[in-house]
Amino acid sequence: MNKRILRDGVRRSGLLKVILIALQVVLFSSCTVLRGENPAGDAGNGGGAGYSEIADKWGVLPLNARITGAGHFVDFRYRVEDPEKAKSVLDKKNKISMMDEASGQILYVPETKIGPLRGSSSKPIPGKTYAVIFSNRAGMIKKGVKVTVTIGDMIIKGIVVE
Numbered sequence: 689m690n691k692r693i694l695r696d697g698v699r700r701s702g703l704l705k706v707i708l709i710a711l712q713v714v715l716f717s718s719c720t721v722l723r724g725e726n727p728a729g730d731a732g733n734g735g736g737a738g739y740s741e742i743a744d745k746w747g748v749l750p751l752n753a754r755i756t757g758a759g760h761f762v763d764f765r766y767r768v769e770d771p772e773k774a775k776s777v778l779d780k781k782n783k784i785s786m787m788d789e790a791s792g793q794i795l796y797v798p799e800t801k802i803g804p805l806r807g808s809s810s811k812p813i814p815g816k817t818y819a820v821i822f823s824n825r826a827g828m829i830k831k832g833v834k835v836t837v838t839i840g841d842m843i844i845k846g847i848v849v850e
Contacts, residue, residue, distance in 0.1 A: 747773025774812040782840035795822040
């Protein structure tokens with residue numbers, strides 16, 4: 689019985705560590721955005737360059753996708769440009785996925801006790817950056833890979849993972 693308790697405790701603490709790492713990465717990245725640094729880097733996305741059509745249609749500007757949490761997660765970020773148009777993207781009911789364009793493998797947003805690891809809002813704030821954390825358990829997505837992110841009806845192709 690003691691072995692079982694110890695084993696369950698280890699499992700829980702391992703999951704807790706992964707969640708805490710993901711939250712630390714999200715908070716650190718948010719601080720970078722708030723300080724006005726370029727969150728997109730230059731991994732082929734150019735801070736949303738080429739995504740003006742997405743911003744015009746959906747009210748959000750894709751910024752970047754980064755490997756995070758010791759490779760266990762992929763963090764996708766986008767900024768609200770037009771709050772009215774962005775409401776449809778930030779709706780909690782939207783299905784969200786990330787697909788590796790080369791292999792076709794799909795990542796999903798993990799569900800936790802506090803809900804899915806994604807930003808959502810019924811009242812989007814202009815200029816605010818929202819994040820979606822995808823589970824990358826098997827390490828399918830690597831740096832330099834091109835992915836397609838789908839949020840509801842919005843599809844963003846050709847995002848280079850940093």
